[in-house]
Amino acid sequence: xxxxxxxxxxxxxxxxxxxxxxxxxxxxxxxxxxxxxxxxxxxxxxxxxxxxxxxxxxxxxxxxxxxxxxxxxxxxxxxxxxxxxxxxxxxxxxxxxxxxxxxxxxxxxxxxxxxxxxxxxxxxxxxxxxxxxxxxxxxxxxxxxxxxxxxxxxxxxxxxxxxxxxxxxxxxxxxxxxxxxxxxxxxxxxxxxxxxxxxxxxxxxxxxxxxxxxxxxxxxxxxxxxxxxxxxxxxxxxxxxxxxxxxxxxxxxxxxxxxxxxxxxxxxxxxxxxxxxxxxxxxxxxxxxxxxxxxxxxxxxxxx
Amino acid sequence: xxxxxxxxxxxxxxxxxxxxxxxxxxxxxxxxxxxxxxxxxxxxxxxxxxxxxxxxxxxxxxxxxxxxxxxxxxxxxxxxxxxxxxxxxxxxxxxxxxxxxxxxxxxxxxxxxxxxxxxxxxxxxxxxxxxxxxxxxxxxxxxxxxxxxxxxxxxxxxxxxxxxxxxxxxxxxxxxxxxxxxxxxxxxxxxxxxxxxxxxxxxxxxxxxxxxxxxxxxxxxxxxxxxxxxxxxxxxxxxxxxxxxxxxxxxxxxxxxxxxxxxxxxxxxxxxxxxxxxxxxxxxxxxxxxxxxxxxxxxxxxxxxxxxxxxxxxxxxxxxxxxxxx
Amino acid sequence: xxxxxxxxxxxxxxxxxxxxxxxxxxxxxxxxxxxxxxxxxxxxxxxxxxxxxxxxxxxxxxxxxxxxxxxxxxxxxxxxxxxxxxxxxxxxxxxxxxxxxxxxxxxxxxxxxxxxxxxxxxxxxxxxxxxxxxxxxxxxxxxxxxxxxxxxxxxxxxxxxxxxxxxxxxxxxxxxxxxxxxxxxxxxxxxxxxxxxxxxxxxxxxxxxxxxxxxxxxxxxxxxxxxxxxxxxxxxxxxxxx
Numbered sequence: 001x002x003x004x005x006x007x008x009x010x011x012x013x014x015x016x017x018x019x020x021x022x023x024x025x026x027x028x029x030x031x032x033x034x035x036x037x038x039x040x041x042x043x044x045x046x047x048x049x050x051x052x053x054x055x056x057x058x059x060x061x062x063x064x065x066x067x068x069x070x071x072x073x074x075x076x077x078x079x080x081x082x083x084x085x086x087x088x089x090x091x092x093x094x095x096x097x098x099x100x101x102x103x104x105x106x107x108x109x110x111x112x113x114x115x116x117x118x119x120x121x122x123x124x125x126x127x128x129x130x131x132x133x134x135x136x137x138x139x140x141x142x143x144x145x146x147x148x149x150x151x152x153x154x155x156x157x158x159x160x161x162x163x164x165x166x167x168x169x170x171x172x173x174x175x176x177x178x179x180x181x182x183x184x185x186x187x188x189x190x191x192x193x194x195x196x197x198x199x200x201x202x203x204x205x206x207x208x209x210x211x212x213x214x215x216x217x218x219x220x221x222x223x224x225x226x227x228x229x230x231x232x233x234x235x236x237x238x239x240x241x242x243x244x245x246x247x248x249x250x251x252x253x254x255x256x257x258x259x260x261x262x263x264x265x266x267x268x269x270x271x272x273x274x275x276x277x278x279x280x281x282x283x284x285x286x287x288x289x290x291x292x293x294x295x296x297x298x299x300x301x302x303x304x
Numbered sequence: 305x306x307x308x309x310x311x312x313x314x315x316x317x318x319x320x321x322x323x324x325x326x327x328x329x330x331x332x333x334x335x336x337x338x339x340x341x342x343x344x345x346x347x348x349x350x351x352x353x354x355x356x357x358x359x360x361x362x363x364x365x366x367x368x369x370x371x372x373x374x375x376x377x378x379x380x381x382x383x384x385x386x387x388x389x390x391x392x393x394x395x396x397x398x399x400x401x402x403x404x405x406x407x408x409x410x411x412x413x414x415x416x417x418x419x420x421x422x423x424x425x426x427x428x429x430x431x432x433x434x435x436x437x438x439x440x441x442x443x444x445x446x447x448x449x450x451x452x453x454x455x456x457x458x459x460x461x462x463x464x465x466x467x468x469x470x471x472x473x474x475x476x477x478x479x480x481x482x483x484x485x486x487x488x489x490x491x492x493x494x495x496x497x498x499x500x501x502x503x504x505x506x507x508x509x510x511x512x513x514x515x516x517x518x519x520x521x522x523x524x525x526x527x528x529x530x531x532x533x534x535x536x537x538x539x540x541x542x543x544x545x546x547x548x549x550x551x552x553x554x555x556x557x558x559x560x561x562x563x564x565x566x567x568x569x570x571x572x573x574x575x576x577x578x579x580x581x582x583x584x585x586x587x588x589x590x591x592x593x594x595x596x597x598x599x600x601x602x603x604x605x606x607x608x609x610x611x612x613x614x615x616x617x618x619x620x621x622x623x624x625x626x627x628x629x630x
Numbered sequence: 631x632x633x634x635x636x637x638x639x640x641x642x643x644x645x646x647x648x649x650x651x652x653x654x655x656x657x658x659x660x661x662x663x664x665x666x667x668x669x670x671x672x673x674x675x676x677x678x679x680x681x682x683x684x685x686x687x688x689x690x691x692x693x694x695x696x697x698x699x700x701x702x703x704x705x706x707x708x709x710x711x712x713x714x715x716x717x718x719x720x721x722x723x724x725x726x727x728x729x730x731x732x733x734x735x736x737x738x739x740x741x742x743x744x745x746x747x748x749x750x751x752x753x754x755x756x757x758x759x760x761x762x763x764x765x766x767x768x769x770x771x772x773x774x775x776x777x778x779x780x781x782x783x784x785x786x787x788x789x790x791x792x793x794x795x796x797x798x799x800x801x802x803x804x805x806x807x808x809x810x811x812x813x814x815x816x817x818x819x820x821x822x823x824x825x826x827x828x829x830x831x832x833x834x835x836x837x838x839x840x841x842x843x844x845x846x847x848x849x850x851x852x853x854x855x856x857x858x859x860x861x862x863x864x865x866x867x868x869x870x871x872x
Contacts, residue, residue, distance in 0.1 A: 108599050112595070115593070280412055
């Protein structure tokens with residue numbers, strides 16, 4: 001039971017990171033982006049490529065950091081992958097979503113995002129193959145936190161949780177302390193008023209994609225560190241991430257953080273009562289439950 | 305020669321079944337502006353519902369009630385309708401992304417449950433032991449398939465006529481009014497939520513009918529038949545045909561299903577063996593490109609039909625759309 | 631030629647290209663004067679202001695502000711052109727605090743902190759509540775915050791869309807008085823009003839729009855007596871004299 005709770009918190013850390021970008025883009029661009037989870041895949045594979053590259057170019061970077069299975073090469077790769085994934089998100093918006101947006105209605109955007117998800121996911125599969133990849137082939141040994149009840153945690157998982165929390169705190173500081181953060185929130189609330197006060201809408205939209213892509217990349221890499229990297233990880237993560245945004249309330253960054261942890265914990269706790277085969281259905285059940293009890297989520301506002 | 309004709313009959317049967325589903329989706333998206341990310345859930349509900357109700361009892365799992373076929377067919381459609389009603393009831397009054405996410409979720413959960421609830425659905429093995437109606441009379445050969453195709457085409461025609469009538473009926477006008485200007489419709493004392501729910505459920509029942517026919521044709525259904533790709537294929541059919549256009553939707557169904565089958569055949573025939581493993585991925589990329597490409601360059605579809613402007617003089621929106629089509 | 635800060639010349643504009651709401655409208659706002667645009671509902675008053683700040687596209691005609699052609703300039707360039715706009719509703723960011731609202735409006739100001747204390751001095755109520763969410767303000771206070779945000783970037787011209795709408799009579803008068811006061815600090819004001827009598831009392835010049843076209847214009851004091859005004863309002867005579 002406690003093991004499930006701990007695992008849930010760890011899963012929550014990367015779900016939250018994924019959900020933050022999704023909720024921001026959904027709020028500002030007013031569409032449910034079903035290709036958001038593919039940014040996690042792009043990030044994970046990007047880091048994989050750089051990781052292998054650095055390890056072969058500079059073998060010194062292949063050494064592990066402390067008890068982690070993480071290496072110096074991977075640490076640098078994370079930063080590069082964040083940048084590249086953020087940039088890909090901006091480019092996908094520029095060349096696809098922005099054009100569809102100008103032509104059609106909100107619904108076309110949702111369809112286009114599904115189309116993009118299919119394309120990205122399967123191109124990754126074609127390039128990297130359909131089998132799973134790992135950052136490190138070594139088996140990471142779990143630390144025993146307590147014997148009764150038995151509680152196991154891998155050092156990597158602790159790192160993932162702490163790093164995720166640090167990133168979220170950094171984002172919180174940006175949103176609550178800087179005029180750039182105010183501008184982002186202003187655009188989300190009222191784009192035309194924000195523009196009238198000198199906020200450049202296009203730049204803010206690009207910023208949202210960079211943040212969403214960057215955090216998504218980290219989420220994907222952390223998912224890869226905790227499990228494995230596969231071309232279909234986006235397909236498996238898209239519903240839990242959406243569930244996190246709905247639990248938190250669409251548009252609320254803090255809601256997304258909390259929602260991610262709630263969905264992570266609930267999915268793991270559900271395994272106590274449900275056979276594990278049913279775990280893909282849990283996010284959907286949570287969505288239904290939230291819609292029944294509190295349709296606008298924990299922090300969301302009603303908006304037509 | 306017989307082989308070609310027999311293949312054409314088989315191909316047309318599947319394409320016509322999918323065309324029925326596309327028509328159902330068109331009522332939701334084209335006429336009402338509702339997103340359905342879980343077409344496959346309605347389709348699967350129809351297939352599973354019919355096979356569970358109409359099949360013969362099987363060892364190891366529940367179901368197989370051997371119901372009279374029309375009742376089993378109807379049961380499958382009702383199952384699809386109830387599922388849609390639950391999702392619609394919860395999401396239609398909220399902003400549109402909720403419907404998108406919830407319908408997508410229902411499809412994921414549906415496939416998941418069908419795979420795991422072995423005692424009801426046969427799990428990954430699926431449901432067998434269904435006897436196709438009248439098979440004992442006609443036999444299972446070419447004649448049966450031909451008769452089945454005729455039956456499916458009749459269903460398609462009936463659904464088409466029903467939807468065409470519906471669009472010009474007061475209900476159809478209401479759908480358009482709500483789509484064009486929800487506030488105005490509300491102020492006229494119409495409840496947009498109820499009307500939309502009715503359209504959503506009706507569309508899902510039609511998709512359920514397609515699923516029922518599909519299950520009946522193969523006398524078998526498994527989780528492999530309710531994978532998300534089916535949703536994307538059906539969308540591509542509607543996008544290619546042009547949302548809002550019933551004739552285009554049917555043409556889109558035949559065109560996309562034709563391209564899908566052909567590309568699969570061509571890849572397995574001509575591609576090197578190491579590429580063949582990736583046939584699915586290549587086809588999925590192609591479907592994705594059809595969806596995105598159409599939305600980018602030809603959002604009105606390949607078979608444009610002049611839109612009926614709702615009122616004389618028309619809303620500005622209807623007018624600009626019609627102009628874009630010529 | 632009087633010193634015009636804003637001149638709108640023969641502008642045709644609307645939300646959809648083929649459906650102009652404004653037809654051939656011309657309006658001038660003179661330096662450090664309060665100019666009012668009145669007219670019945672649907673006359674195109676708000677449309678005019680939105681067309682000036684670039685929130686909707688102008689299909690014909692031209693707009694000059696500060697001897698700079700601003701026709702078709704994107705809304706986020708308006709502050710640098712010295713133009714500020716106070717919308718009728720949703721004119722503050724409710725989810726941000728008052729301080730954050732002001733910081734946002736001040737973000738391109740060279741001396742933001744000095745400007746902030748000036749604004750706080752002028753609107754003490756905002757200073758008191760600076761940590762509160764703007765959504766918690768009363769209608770009148772919210773209007774003051776919106777005006778303060780508009781003033782933040784030291785604009786030459788402020789466009790206001792029905793600043794007194796939805797306010798109590800007292801708060802409405804306060805807000806309009808404040809608008810009038812601003813002209814003595816060197817700001818030019820163009821405002822759209824439904825509250826005809828109160829607005830005309832304070833205005834220097836007035837335009838009447840109806841059905842998207844110019845009807846009459848003249849010094850506000852003259853118009854207050856003009857019987858034509860009542861006719862345009864269709865029985866609004868009572869309203870004017872009320």
